């Protein structure tokens with residue numbers, strides 16, 4: 001046999017194997033409810049099932065695909081199960097999966113407008129569409145002073161915002177000389193941990209991040225923010241950045257953005273608004289109140305990869321003044337120079353993010369918006385919120401349980417009244433059963449269960465069944481105590 005001259009997958013093989021993969025994915029969604037939602041793998045179990053050494057000769061695709069079921073599925077926690085109520089959702093959908101596939105098929109790298117004009121222009125266009133869809137302030141539109149860009153995550157979006165805030169506060173000098181240890185950033189005790197990581201990376205330092213106390217509903221106390229800013233100024237420090245949250249991770253609290261915004265305006269601080277999951281609710285006019293005060297924001301982000309049916313990763317990030325962001329992140333090496341950039345007529349999105357390279361992520365978002373239409377998206381978001389609200393009413397009506405925080409949208413924080421150990425046991429039993437997956441937080445120092453309705457395919461029957469399982473396990477807990 002002559003040696004093969006190529007080991008690549010031919011277009012015909014790609015077609016055949018591609019059909020098999022799409023079939024596998026479609027079948028996976030059909031049988032997804034038969035798997036335990038939370039993976040039961042023990043540490044090291046998946047690696048132990050893999051060959052110790054890589055293959056020296058290529059293997060048939062059918063064999064590789066069959067190993068997905070055999071070797072990989074046991075180590076999968078099924079985020080796409082309609083019985084997934086943990087953390088925040090990270091939902092997928094048919095159009096987003098296919099959009100990602102198209103993006104992989106094209107295999108472009110969109111660091112510059114010139115390296116694929118469609119990658120940049122579709123992204124700008126879809127982010128302008130979203131300004132309209134969410135009724136965001138007009139300043140975020142690309143035709144005005146701002147513009148939107150897709151980041152991998154909300155963590156990266158807030159880091160970019162913080163870097164631009166740092167530069168604005170120092171006349172763009174810290175890019176050259178580093179931080180002077182005087183810059184101060186602010187967020188609430190309930191903000192996502194990514195803000196703490198961002199201040200470390202940006203050189204502001206953890207000591208210079210003020211975690212502002214929250215009120216009874218776990219929202220930032222704006223009076224405490226104002227007092228802390230005054231105190232820092234008096235101490236000769238330079239307040240530069242506030243991150244407010246619309247829908248905190250623990251309890252979905254909504255910070256008072258209008259009041260925070262006025263404080264930022266008065267003190268010339270950059271206001272970033274992080275609406276990672278909850279921003280999606282603003283697709284529906286009746287929930288747009290969550291964005292009150294956004295007219296004061298210098299930047300804003302939300303994650304379609306959480307609740308807007310768009311596969312990870314996809315965070316949409318807008319700035320009111322794109323010049324500040326670009327000036328902060330732009331570097332012009334000789335090998336990237338080109339006529340389009342020099343003309344000033346195009347966006348080069350490498351100047352709007354930390355890495356140089358970037359995928360064609362707007363394709364999946366474009367497919368999602370075109371497939372569902374605004375009305376389709378609104379339908380499913382309303383349904384999730386309505387199901388969560390119904391769940392909250394069941395909790396309130398059961399004397400063994402109590403709500404632990406207001407439930408404005410699709411997250412219900414609740415607890416069994418028997419205390420932390422009982423709640424831990426209840427959660428462990430439910431998660432071990434494989435029937436559903438929910439996670440916890442601490443609110444007011446008490447263990448609290450979180451039930452988040454947002455998975456793409458969650459319907460009323462899944463929420464009803466989850467509540468039934470919670471009640472059954474609560475009964476079993478009471479029985480084991482009295483036995």
Ligand SMILES: Cc1ncc(COP(=O)(O)O)c(C=O)c1O
Nearest residue numbers: 088153154155192248249274276
């Ligand atoms: C409010 C909030 N901000 C930021 C994040 C971080 O998200 P990402 O994984 O996109 O960085 C989360 C994650 O759940 C979040 O809830």
